[in-house]
Amino acid sequence: MVSERGLEVLRAIVQDYVDTREPVGSKTIVDRHAFGVSAATIRNDMALLEDEELIVAPHTSSGRIPTDKGYRVFVDHLAEVRPLTPAQRTAISSFLEGPVDLDDALSRTVRALTQLTGQVAIVQYPSFERANVSHVELVQLGSGRMLVIVVTDTGRVSQRVSNVQDEFDETDLGRMRAELSTLLVGRSVRDGLHRIETHLALHDDPTKPWDAATRVLARAVAEDLEEFRQDRLVLAGSANLAKRESDFRGSIYPLLEAIEQQVTLVRLMGEMVADEHGLAASIGRENEAFGLAEASVVTSDYDATGAGARVGLLGPTRMDYPTNLAAVRAVARYLTRMLEEDDTSR
Numbered sequence: 547m548v549s550e551r552g553l554e555v556l557r558a559i560v561q562d563y564v565d566t567r568e569p570v571g572s573k574t575i576v577d578r579h580a581f582g583v584s585a586a587t588i589r590n591d592m593a594l595l596e597d598e599e600l601i602v603a604p605h606t607s608s609g610r611i612p613t614d615k616g617y618r619v620f621v622d623h624l625a626e627v628r629p630l631t632p633a634q635r636t637a638i639s640s641f642l643e644g645p646v647d648l649d650d651a652l653s654r655t656v657r658a659l660t661q662l663t664g665q666v667a668i669v670q671y672p673s674f675e676r677a678n679v680s681h682v683e684l685v686q687l688g689s690g691r692m693l694v695i696v697v698t699d700t701g702r703v704s705q706r707v708s709n710v711q712d713e714f715d716e717t718d719l720g721r722m723r724a725e726l727s728t729l730l731v732g733r734s735v736r737d738g739l740h741r742i743e744t745h746l747a748l749h750d751d752p753t754k755p756w757d758a759a760t761r762v763l764a765r766a767v768a769e770d771l772e773e774f775r776q777d778r779l780v781l782a783g784s785a786n787l788a789k790r791e792s793d794f795r796g797s798i799y800p801l802l803e804a805i806e807q808q809v810t811l812v813r814l815m816g817e818m819v820a821d822e823h824g825l826a827a828s829i830g831r832e833n834e835a836f837g838l839a840e841a842s843v844v845t846s847d848y849d850a851t852g853a854g855a856r857v858g859l860l861g862p863t864r865m866d867y868p869t870n871l872a873a874v875r876a877v878a879r880y881l882t883r884m885l886e887e888d889d890t891s892r
Contacts, residue, residue, distance in 0.1 A: 548598060553623050554581070555591045556600055560612045560620045564866050567793075569609030614830030614863055617842070621827050621867050628868040630876050634662060638880055645884070648672075648702060648850070652780045655857060655881055660783030662873050664790075665861035666805065668843075669881075670815060671778040672850035677702060679730040679738050679771075684723045684763065686713065692759075694766045698735065700850060704770040710759040722760050726767060739771040777812045781805055786861070793862035800837045801860065810836050811843075815856050820847055824878065825871055826856075830863045844870050846878035850885045857881065 548556070558579045562570045572588040575581065581588065592610055595601045600616035603609070612620065630638075641658035645651035652669045659667035677698040685693040690711040696704045714722070729745055730738040742764050784805050787798050794801075804810040814836045818826040824847035831839050842865055845858035857878045859870050 548595065548600070548619070549591075551581070551583075552591050552594055553619070554579075555588060556595055556612070556616060556620055557623075559592075559595075559601055559610055560617065560867075563611050564864055567864065569604055569611050571609035574609065612863075614832070617829045617863055617867070618827075618832070621829065621871075624868060624871075627823075627825070627872045627875060630869075630872050634873075635876065637662065638877055642877075642880055642884060648885075651881065651884065653782075655877055656780050656782035659857065659859060659873060659877055660786065662877075663859055663861075663866075663870050664783075664786055665859040665865065665870060666781060666783045666786055666801075668811060668815070668845075668856075668858040668860060669780045670812070670855035670857075671780070672700070672702075672855040673777065677735055677774070679733060679735065682723060682726045682730055682767070684719055684726075686719065688713075692763060694763055694770070696730070696767055696770050698774070702774060702850075704773070706766045706770055708762050708766040710762050712759060714759070722763060725760060726763060729764075730767070735771050735774045739768060742768045742771065777816070779808045779811060781808075790862055793864050794840045796840060801841055804836070804838060805860075810838070811860070814838070814843060815845055815858055818843070818845055818856075820845070823875070824848075825875060827867065827871070842867075844874055846871070846874040848878035848882045848885075850882075 555575065558575050559570045562574065562578065572585040572592060575588050576585045592601065595616070596603075596610065599613055600619055601610040602613050604611055638658050642651065642654050645654055652671065655669050656667040659665075677700040679696060680699045681695075681697040683695040685695070687693055687707065690709055690713065692708050692710045694706050694708055729741045733741065746761060746764055746768070784802065787801055791798055814828060814833060818828050820826040825845070827842065827844045829842045833839055833841055833843065840863065841860055842863045843858055843860050844867065845856040847854055848857055857874050859874055861870075
């Protein structure tokens with residue numbers, strides 16, 4: 547059982563090691579922090595922390611550094627997440643102001659986060675599988691091209707250009723729009739995709755131009771709905787891993803591979819358990835099953851008008867957890883608020 551002063555000593559070791567990347571000794575703690583006790587007393591506290599496997603000596607007669615378990619205890623005992631400065635909040639607001647659409651909003655989000663923190667920034671696309679399709683629109687663009695627009699009740703809009711190789715009058719255009727709307731509007735993305743696939747299987751007669759065009763448009767809609775169901779990530783700041791390569795004992799290749807393939811990060815972020823504030827951290831060896839035992843991930847939940855997802859940061863275990871947690875929380879709240887405002891303005 548770690549005492550209150552022991553936790554304070556651990557906090558000092560974590561903070562100083564993150565700041566300096568140098569092992570922390572008892573004299574350094576006495577000089578830098580107002581504990582009001584002797585270096586000998588601090589050494590006794592450090593010995594108890596070492597017994598609990600919360601700190602370790604990387605070299606003989608050196609100071610101590612936190613272990614993965616030590617970082618976990620530090621994060622779990624944070625009195626509060628450090629608030630961002632007004633300048634940082636202004637930077638987030640400026641970065642995220644006025645996005646064109648959801649894709650643009652998420653792209654801006656990761657760029658803002660990586661600039662704020664120097665870590666790899668990750669944002670999950672909301673899962674719209676349970677969203678309902680609210681509108682289908684067809685717009686002729688000329689030269690046999692048709693713009694297919696699908697809108698969900700959560701505000702997700704997709705636009706895809708299909709080559710139907712013909713021009714249609716308003717009667718035929720209205721008929722195609724009505725057929726697709728009958729299949730989709732008011733139904734979930736999952737149900738709509740199933741109905742589209744069934745429709746394609748039952749209407750496979752290439753001899754009728756209208757049916758052929760409808761099949762082309764139905765396939766375009768099916769591709770959009772399939773994308774709505776997929777778990778996707780937007781990332782930025784991968785180059786920061788190379789800048790901090792010395793913080794990793796082994797190769798950074800597993801992290802680069804996870805970033806490239808995304809599946810590992812999707813699974814990891816999906817399994818992280820958030821606290822009552824929507825914050826979560828997965829540290830070092832806790833990520834061993836995902837091949838990321840030398841990395842930490844911190845996340846915060848955000849809401850896209852009913853479809854939840856996460857904003858996160860990936861980096862070495864030696865990271866500034868209070869600031870990074872504050873950053874993902876602030877960005878997630880701003881993103882949630884922005885998406886809610888965008889939804890109410892529709």
